[in-house]
Amino acid sequence: MNLSALEQAFDAREAGRAGQREALDALLASGLPTRKSELWKYTKAAPLAEFAIAALTDATPAADIDAARARVAQRADTFEGAGRLVFIDGVLDDTLTRLPEGVRLEATRTPVASKGADDALALINAALPGADLALQVDQDVSVNGVLHIVHALAAPSSLGQVRLAVELAPRASLTIAEHFANDGIGAGMHNTVVAVQLAEAATLHLRRLQALSAETLQVTRIEATLADNASLDTVTVDAGGKTVRNDLNVRLEGPGARVDMRGVYLGNDKQHIDNHTRVDHVARDTISREDYRGILRDRSRGVFNGKVFVHKGADGTDAAQSNPNLLLSDHAEIDTKPELEIYADDVKCAHGATVGQIDETSLFYLRSRGIDEATAIQLLTYAFCREVLTGIENDVLRIAAEQLVADQIPDFSALELIA
Amino acid sequence: MSTSNAEVEAFVDKKYKHGWVTDIESDTFPPGLDENVIRAISARKGEPAFMLEWRLKAFETWKQMAEPEWAHVDYPKIDYQAISYFSAPKSDADKPQSLDDVDPKLLETYDKLGIPLHERARLAGVAVDAVFDSVSVTTTFRDKLAEAGVIFCSFSEAVREHPELVQKYLGSVVPRSDNYFAALNSAVFSDGSFVYIPKGVRCPMELSTYFRINELNTGQFERTLIVADEGSHVSYLEGCTAPMRDENQLHAAVVELVALEDAEIKYSTVQNWYPGDEDGKGGIYNFVTKRGDCRGDNSKISWTQVETGSAITWKYPSCILRGKNSVGEFYSVAVTNNLQQADTGTKMIHIGEGSTSTIVSKGISAGRANQSYRGLVKVLPQAKGARNFTQCDSLLIGKECGAHTFPYMEVRNASAKVEHEATTSRIADDQLFYCRQRGISEEDAVNLIVNGFCKDVFRELPMEFAVEAQALLNVSLEGAVG
8 A cells, every 4th residue: 555645644734743753754664564474464454554544634523522522421430440541532531531549641752663564553653643641650559449541432534543651660550441442433443552561560450341343443552561570461352343453562571570361352244353462581480371262253353373482591481372262153264373482491381272163062061951052052152251251350340341242142141140 | 515515616617607508418517507407407307398398387487486584494595506406426436435435423323323234335325335235125126016006216217107197296286386495396306206006006015215216316306296096005205214425405305295085195204314513514405395185085195204304494294185084194203403493394274074184293402403383274164074183392402492383273164173282391300300210311311201202203103214213313312411
């Protein structure tokens, strides 16, 4: 595709945020990734970039923004907790945002780390307008309750771009729940970059939930760096969207650091959901755990690429990764690639990936107890995902996540049975 | 290598000019590759017109292609114009005259492997005394095969004697344009083996390149084609455990297997080419394309490989499971030590209903070596009930080595079942302790554990091959521990 249109639109707007021009130049130099790029082998980057660039020329009317604000306000009780950050079309909404005690928010300029075309969407995030903020928690501060981050869109042509740095000082702890919504406006696109910095023994729980409409695009990227004994724990639920691409990259730079990554992706219709994760074990005695589960129906396509990279000297690394998938239609597709790259010898690394159907023995068990086949299949499908969701310790959040999963299982009415 | 490099340079300096015409009578063609060279190779071999045309088309394709860079290996750029693409066998006068002239290090290795004396001479390239010539053995062999109707001959002979079979199957599994090295091979291949097993015949013996009457020094661009007709069965052994003397650094072989209905091909390889010295100098580049086509229903192709040699290995023996209920298997042990690099694995393409595949890959990395398993399991929408099981384990010995796994799974059928499992670990201290405690030396203990690690693959090898492979493994890992 032609990126020169972007340059013209950019110049016309005279965009002001620092670093934007540099990001644009880097993008123009690198271009977009093609299918030949290992990181974009199964997902087309061009339609994502095209949407973002088109959005640059279409400014959203103020009335739409007001309406979006009203919709979020209406559901404010869903986002009850320690506090919330609300972004509408990538702009922080002051009226709805409430910061929890102990959390600071500052305007910042997060540098772009670009290694070429593979990072094109992150460069678009940096080049085009969007929020650029840093969220900070001081040393020894534990924030109680959940900080919700709501990404809302106002119009079908809206682009919600957020760049957020999350910085936790030593021994601080925080729970964040990111909600990606488009509140029934049809299309739209989210493109977010979150840079997580966890200092010594800091703990971050990060939950991300989305049940976007079947026309919405979503690109998210998380770059996390963990110091000594820091811990990051993520749960990602993808239950919607037309094309979804999540990149989750974690560097374990201090001894004793640990990351837990869990995810569920449920594809219906023609949805395309792509999860790329990478863990770099840089320091010794670091631990990573990963469990991503997929259910693909209709003509949907799931992509999973999980990489574990053990650097030289990262002895005592313990890495485990699992990616089971249920393929429930002959027209659905799953492309999975669990990768290991290991340059140290005192390591324990294992990964597994499976593609299959519902276990017949389990099905028989339920049938023998008088549960009809359709319900039994629904129950087992639900149970397949639920294991991942049990990692969410906040009850309200977990029930919300379970509901998202249940909603994606056609005619599923048995949730009361097991609640 | 140094002498041949000097020769190469001499040629480049003196004779290489645009528009030279190759003398087809000469023993070794000057370095360089163009249409003339290909015409000369073909003429030299007395090939029919279709063969020359095929080579030329391959050459055209090759010129348009770029050398692949995706593999996890690192080597200096190859100058394809500095290679001589044909050399006739050396006369006896040029060879070492007795075992006394052979590098003692090589002889020491033969000793450890327990290779019979008369074979050592042959392997070391010594001008073989008539008494030890294997011709007589080979003749009895050939009679027995002819009786069963099995064709087993050099590729050049097959092109002359059975052109209709060659024309029908050549390139039908690995097309000329398949990849860079396969295209190069298609253009310039020197010789190789051809096997045809007629309908319903179970080949009376294991076929081995070891007994092939063939021109020597054809290893560089070898081409193998095995066709198993309906209901037939063949087991083919390639290579041998002893390190072979070889003057070519670049090896780009192509192996094509075709299994028709109910046929079975078992292809076992032991590869132990020169891996280079401790600092990674010298050593063979082994860039091989191996692929089997399970064309008929209920057919089966099984690859078993033990890879311990070569400086760089780039090899993915694959199966196209086209027939209903066809079966593909890949069993591999790869050992890399010192500065060796290996990027190896397999592809299983499930097309036929009920096709099944099994992949068992065991990688051992020691010294400063790097090894990757790269595999693809692809299930197409029509492959109802396809089944795959993959197990790939890596064993790391030493702080400086690397072991990597890149498995791709692309599944497009809801009744398919695909499983992949991989582990990476080192030899556990408690395992070593257990053995040491029972009076087993550290080296023997390591050998025991490593052999146990590879057991699933060795079990698939023909018996005598398996015994040799174990000995080979121990030699390859010598000095890696302790």
